[in-house]
Amino acid sequence: MNKILADTIAFGRQYLRSKVGAFFTFIFPILLVLLFGAVFSQTGTASIDMPVQDLDDSGMSRAFLDALNNTTVVRVSMIPTDVAIRDYAIEHSLTVALFIPAGFEDAVFTSLATNGTVQANLTLYGDVSQPSFGVAIGVIEAVADQMSFALVGATPVFAPPQVIPLAPERFGALDYLLPGIVGMTVMFNTLYIMAAVCAEYRSRKYFKLLATTTLTKSEWLASKILWFTLSMVLSLLVTLAVAIAAFGVEIRFDLLTLAFIVSGSVLFASLGMLLGSFSKDPESASALANAIGFPMMFLSGSFWDVTTMPDYMQTIAKGLPLTYLSDGLRDTLVYGNLDRALGNLAVVSVVAAALFVLGARVMSWKER
Amino acid sequence: MRPVIEIEGLVKTYGDLHAVDRLSLSVPGGTVFSLLGPNGAGKTTTVEILEGLRQPTAGTARVLGHDIREDYAEIRGRIGVLPQDFEPFDRLTPTEAVVYWGRLFNKDVGKEDARKILEEVGLLHRANLQGLRLSGGEKRRLGIAMSLVGQPELLFLDEPTTGLDPKARRDLWGLIRRLRGEGRTIVLTTHYLEEAEQLSDDVLIMHKGKAIAQGTPEELVAKSAGMTTIVMRGAGEAGLNELQRRGIAAEIESDGDVLVHVANPAEMRIVLAKLASIELPLKDMYTKRGTLEDVFLRLVGATMDEGVLQG
Numbered sequence: 203m204n205k206i207l208a209d210t211i212a213f214g215r216q217y218l219r220s221k222v223g224a225f226f227t228f229i230f231p232i233l234l235v236l237l238f239g240a241v242f243s244q245t246g247t248a249s250i251d252m253p254v255q256d257l258d259d260s261g262m263s264r265a266f267l268d269a270l271n272n273t274t275v276v277r278v279s280m281i282p283t284d285v286a287i288r289d290y291a292i293e294h295s296l297t298v299a300l301f302i303p304a305g306f307e308d309a310v311f312t313s314l315a316t317n318g319t320v321q322a323n324l325t326l327y328g329d330v331s332q333p334s335f336g337v338a339i340g341v342i343e344a345v346a347d348q349m350s351f352a353l354v355g356a357t358p359v360f361a362p363p364q365v366i367p368l369a370p371e372r373f374g375a376l377d378y379l380l381p382g383i384v385g386m387t388v389m390f391n392t393l394y395i396m397a398a399v400c401a402e403y404r405s406r407k408y409f410k411l412l413a414t415t416t417l418t419k420s421e422w423l424a425s426k427i428l429w430f431t432l433s434m435v436l437s438l439l440v441t442l443a444v445a446i447a448a449f450g451v452e453i454r455f456d457l458l459t460l461a462f463i464v465s466g467s468v469l470f471a472s473l474g475m476l477l478g479s480f481s482k483d484p485e486s487a488s489a490l491a492n493a494i495g496f497p498m499m500f501l502s503g504s505f506w507d508v509t510t511m512p513d514y515m516q517t518i519a520k521g522l523p524l525t526y527l528s529d530g531l532r533d534t535l536v537y538g539n540l541d542r543a544l545g546n547l548a549v550v551s552v553v554a555a556a557l558f559v560l561g562a563r564v565m566s567w568k569e570r
Numbered sequence: 571m572r573p574v575i576e577i578e579g580l581v582k583t584y585g586d587l588h589a590v591d592r593l594s595l596s597v598p599g600g601t602v603f604s605l606l607g608p609n610g611a612g613k614t615t616t617v618e619i620l621e622g623l624r625q626p627t628a629g630t631a632r633v634l635g636h637d638i639r640e641d642y643a644e645i646r647g648r649i650g651v652l653p654q655d656f657e658p659f660d661r662l663t664p665t666e667a668v669v670y671w672g673r674l675f676n677k678d679v680g681k682e683d684a685r686k687i688l689e690e691v692g693l694l695h696r697a698n699l700q701g702l703r704l705s706g707g708e709k710r711r712l713g714i715a716m717s718l719v720g721q722p723e724l725l726f727l728d729e730p731t732t733g734l735d736p737k738a739r740r741d742l743w744g745l746i747r748r749l750r751g752e753g754r755t756i757v758l759t760t761h762y763l764e765e766a767e768q769l770s771d772d773v774l775i776m777h778k779g780k781a782i783a784q785g786t787p788e789e790l791v792a793k794s795a796g797m798t799t800i801v802m803r804g805a806g807e808a809g810l811n812e813l814q815r816r817g818i819a820a821e822i823e824s825d826g827d828v829l830v831h832v833a834n835p836a837e838m839r840i841v842l843a844k845l846a847s848i849e850l851p852l853k854d855m856y857t858k859r860g861t862l863e864d865v866f867l868r869l870v871g872a873t874m875d876e877g878v879l880q881g
Contacts, residue, residue: 208673216661219700406657413623414651415674416643 205417209425210432217429223395227433231387231441235380239449242375250334252276254300255287260307269345276341291327298328298338314353377451381531382504384438388463389498389524391437392430392470393477394491399426400478400565401487409567419567423475423558430467438463453535458543462534465547466527469554473523475561498524523553572635574599574724574755575620580629582615582779589615591779592629597757597772599723602750604766605759606862607776608870609877613759614654616776617726620757621651634724647675650717654728654759658701658712664688665697668715675720684719691715691745707738714745725749725756731765732877743768761877763862773862775869782869791860798838798860800830800845804853816844 217223252270256263271278281290281299291299302324309322326342328335351358403409412422438459445451474491481487501515502508502524508516519525530546533539575597582590590612597603605613618624620633622642630637636644658667665684672679688694691711696704704712710730717725727746731739739762746769750756760766766773767787774784783790802809805828813820813828818841820830830845832838863873872879 204676205674208670212659212662212666212670215666216659219661407653407655408657408659410623410653411651411656412674414621414646414649414653415671416646416676417674 206421206425206428209417209422210429213425214429214433217395217433223391226391226394227387227437228440230390231383231437232444234383234386235376235441235445236448238379238383239376239445242379249275249277250298250337251279251296252298252300252338253279253281253291253294253296254302255281255283255285255290256302257283257304258302258306259283262307262310263302266302266345266349269349270341273341273345276338288327296328297332297334298326300338300342301325301327310353376445376449377453377536378532379505380442380445380451380453381535382528384441384463384535385466385502385524385528385531386499386504387437387441388434388466388527389470389495391434392467393474393495394488396426396430396471396474397477397481397487397491398474398484400475401481402484403567404478405483413567419562419565422567423562423565427468427471430471431464434463434467435460454538456534458534458540458547459531461547462527462530462543462550465550465554468558469523469527469550472554472557472561475565476557479561479565498522501525502528504528523550526550526553572599573597574634575603575757576630576632577616577620578630580616580619580631581627582612582619582624583627588779590619590626593776593779593781595774595781595784597755599755600750600753601771602746602756602758602769604770604773605757605776606761606763606766606773606866608761608874608879610778611776612779613761613776614728615779617728617757617759621649621726622646647720648723650720650722650725652710652713652717652725652727652730654732656710656713658704658709658716660702661700663698663700664693664704664712664715667701667712668719671716672719677720679719687715687718688712690718690748692741705738707734707741710734710738710742711745714742714749718749723755725754727756728759729761730758731760731762739765761874763866763874767862775866777870783865787862790862790865793865798832799858800832800841800855801858802828802830802850802852802855805850809850809852812848812850816848818844 217227254267256267267278270276281287287299287301290296306322306324309320312320313322324342324346326335326339328338350356403412438455442451442453442455445453473494477490477494478487481490501511501519502522503519504524508519508525511519526546526549530543530550533543533546573596575595577593577595580590580593581588593612593616595603605611605616607613615624619626620631620638622638622645625639632638633645634648636642638645658664662670665681665688668684668687669679669681672683685694685697688697691714693708693711693715696708701709701712714725714727714730717727730746731742734742743765746756746758750769758766758769770787772785773787773790775782775790783793785793804826805813805822806826807822809828810820810822813830818830820828822828830841832841867873870879874880
């Protein structure tokens with residue numbers, strides 16, 4: 203144990219002094235939390251600009267625009283009536299622009315009189331690939347429906363849906379992202395560093411040097427796992443503290459979280475050990491770790507829900523260990539879903555054990 | 571006294587390549603034993619087998635009385651190793667590195683103990699500098715300090731001065747002599763002939779995995795390179811004829827120098843007496859002792875530059 207501790211201390215000292223290690227362990231997750239926190243903390247209250255060209259300028263068109271404004275989802279601004287709206291939208295890089303034609307009010311009354319045989323038209327210009335376009339068209343349709351009901355004196359059959367949050371009441375985007383950031387930090391630090399360390403220790407003959415001492419390979423591996431676990435727990439605590447202090451996220455931290463950090467560290471450190479064993483030098487090891495880690499970071503739901511991805515990508519995500527780590531951390535940190543968390547922990551632990559055994563067998567620090 | 575190292579018929583093969591080919595040797599305690607040879611001669615493979623880093627293909631080897639195949643655990647804590655191309659950990663200071671290394675040998679080494687070891691190897695003034703800031707010679711000194719931390723009876727120094735400048739090399743020689751003076755046994759691998767000659771009690775010359783000569787530097791020189799050469803600068807053809815007329819075997823070099831090889835002190839006395847009676851116009855006259863370089867050239871048929879055979 204004394205040797206494991208000595209090796210852990212020496213490794214940790216070098217790791218933190220390298221600055222790269224310290225950055226990715228402590229600074230990087232904090233930067234991500236601050237960045238995502240700043241970007242998503244206003245979600246739900248930000249409104250979309252809605253430039254409108256109103257050629258009718260009637261009581262009906264103004265009432266429609268007031269109703270749009272009252273939703274608070276859009277902010278109506280006016281486009282001059284003497285320009286071509288399409289050219290104007292392109293020239294000003296507008297993502298949405300609403301066009302109310304002359305005769306809009308007349309068309310509404312005609313529609314009422316003919317029981318909807320003739321309808322009043324609105325035109326929405328915009329970039330259909332932008333999320334704001336989808337929001338804008340949804341709001342316009344909702345306002346148009348509401349005004350139609352009001353004009354014909356109809357009462358809505360359906361009441362607005364009752365909202366019951368599954369997660370904590372103040373659950374926001376950052377609460378969802380935080381476990382992903384933690385999972386990604388565990389992967390980044392253990393996979394990349396361990397791959398580079400194994401390749402460096404072999405190319406600089408540190409393994410051979412260590413083999414001349416009484417330290418065994420198992421003790422060396424144990425010390426690495428110990429260091430990564432300790433540093434990741436510390437990183438998690440610092441990251442959570444910043445997220446709580448800066449954005450008031452509500453998360454639960456318990457032994458299960460710790461178990462995820464430990465098993466995640468073992469899993470990705472072992473994967474790094476495997477990659478490092480097959481790499482000629484630290485640069486190739488980093489490239490290999492990037493080739494595996496980078497797609498995994500995006501495909502495993504660290505930053506968004508995997509169910510929003512195409513089916514085939516969801517299938518890929520199910521084969522990635524980071525998916526289970528991020529989901530499991532989300533289960534325990536945010537939802538408090540013990541059953542699902544334990545299921546994910548089981549997957550992570552089994553894969554970690556398998557990779558550890560394989561990595562330890564493949565890695566050799568003596569010559570044959 | 572039982573030898574510290576005993577090797578009998580040691581073989582290490584990699585496919586068809588015989589890296590070490592039926593090597594036998596014995597190293598007495600308290601001596602400096604050098605394995606001398608060009609790159610690829612099998613020196614490092616041999617010491618790495620003795621260090622427990624490689625398994626031999628055949629043969630037996632005992633280190634400190636223990637069979638290296640059976641009970642290396644008994645040996646590990648009693649030897650110190652400076653590997654070839656040693657590099658210290660970049661971001662540990664020498665003090666931290668020595669303390670760390672001591673713990674890996676289950677020794678309770680504190681900072682003060684580390685400083686004493688660093689003082690012994692002449693690195694105390696760099697005790698708090700990170701490894702990456704040390705010079706080449708300082709890095710090797712740190713390597714030796716780390717190898718000393720377990721208080722080893724036997725030290726393996728694998729090409730400790732390769733790549734160092736002449737001053738750093740001579741400084742390290744001084745350190746190696748001091749370590750020998752403390753009664754430690756040192757196994758040194760080198761491709762520097764002068765280094766082997768200066769430091770060794772015993773030298774084994776290796777070539778293509780085989781031992782081609784062994785003995786003290788003096789024995790090797792006496793056996794293989796003759797004892798002494800008298801150089802008569804500028805003697806020319808006339809000088810050569812005059813010497814031969816008086817029954818002295820001599821040879822002439824392309825620059826006109828005439829060489830007379832003398833096998834032993836008795837012969838030297840006779841030759842000098844004959845030379846004294848010869849009147850020859852000479853630029854200079856001096857004697858030159860045979861060196862390991864001559865031995866190596868005679869045995870291998872080539873000279874060696876930085877471990878690479880030339881010619």
